[in-house]
Structure formats: structure tokens, C-alpha cells
Amino acid sequence: MTKKAYLVGAGPGDVEYLTVKAYRLLASAEVLIYDALVDAELLDLVPGNCLKINVGKRGGKPSTPQGEINSLLVKYCRKNQQVVRLKSGDPFIFGRCLSEIEALKAAGCEFEVIPGISSALAAPLLAGIPLTDTVLSRCFAVFTGHELDALNWEALSRLETLVILMGAKNLEHIVHQLLRYGKLHSTPIAIIRWTGTPNQEIWIGELSNILTKTQGLSLSPAVIVIGGVVGLRKFL
Incomplete structure (x- = not known):
């Protein structure tokens, strides 16, 4: 196997959801640079002699600056070591890969991106919520709970199904904007915390009452699903 930097998706949580290729790369890693989630x-x-470097990258918690992560990737790649950059979910779904790839390319380092199962897809499935349905959901949109004011809420409110990552801390703002632009108060909503792990928790409600149902609770890290498909959970 060629030695280079591998940007690897770890999947939604449990080690059982790791891909076979990701498993093989971890088993031969000489340097592991991994996220907090x-x-x-x-x-x-990873092998016992593998160098493990925790770089954090968890919302609201201390983390290593992106520039330093880029430098670490380049440093160990130039030493001709097999480097695995392990990220939660899928590297290209809000995985901040562009900066790391640019740094590797500028340094002349070889790299490969290995897909993982995104929590945007896995969390609804593991909660018994299909994102598409021939009647209730012909499409869905995925976005994060960051920079919410930059989003077109009028357009989002017309979509049948919404999936929000990293949005638990801004749940009130999300609910307010959707109701403001026409979503019905009775629109079902699900909040799925720690998906794909033994600690998974699920809260079900409507836009009108979800804030009351979850008041005072710790919801992060969570995936939020909004739309009629949430109602299918009771049948599945």
C-alpha cells in the first residue's frame, strides 16, 4: 500500500459502521491525526507503535487550529509515513477537508480521501426515519447550525424534509425561522443525540412544542430532522 496521507471518514459513531477500507488503513497507520468525535x-x-495525535475539532470545545493540523499532515507525510487523518462521518460532508488538501498539494504530498457514512444519513435511518418517501418527501436538504443568518429560510421552509447537523445549540433560532417563513406549527421534528452509539437518545415533537420538550436538556451532539417523514417512525 502506497504511503501517503489518507483523509478517512469514521462514520457516525460505533466502530461497527467503519468501512472495510478505513479499517485496513487504520490497521497499518503509522501516524493517526483524529477528531474528538x-x-x-x-x-x-491502529498498531501499538502508531503515533496518535488528538486535534479536537468539536463544537464549543478547545481544538487545534486548522493551520497546525495542516502542518502536522505535511510534516509526517514528508517523513514517508502512512498518515491517517480520521474525521467523523464523511470527510466531504462539513469535514473541512479543502484546507488540508490544499496544504498537502502545495507540499507535494500524495493523498486520498476515503468516504464514510455521514450522520446526516445514518442518524435518521437508525432512528427509524426515512429521509425520502413517494408521498411525504421527494427531496431533502442538509445544512449545519452554523451561520444560520446566511441561509435562505424562505426557500428552506418550502422543502419537505430538512436535516440539520450541529444545530442543537441554535434550535430555538431554527424553529423561529421556519415558523416565520410558513412551516406549520404541527410539523414533526426529531432530535437524535449520539447516533450510532449505545448512548443514542431521541426526542420527537412538533415545531410548536419541541423547545418545551427539550428545555434544560443537553442535546449535543445531535442531528435534527424536520418534516412529515418523522411521523413514519411509529410505523417503522
């Missing part, structure tokens, strides 16, 4: 059991898959 990675399942701790994944760290046991």
Missing part, C-alpha cells in the same frame, strides 16, 4: 474504540485499531 471519533469513537474511542477506533483508536484501538
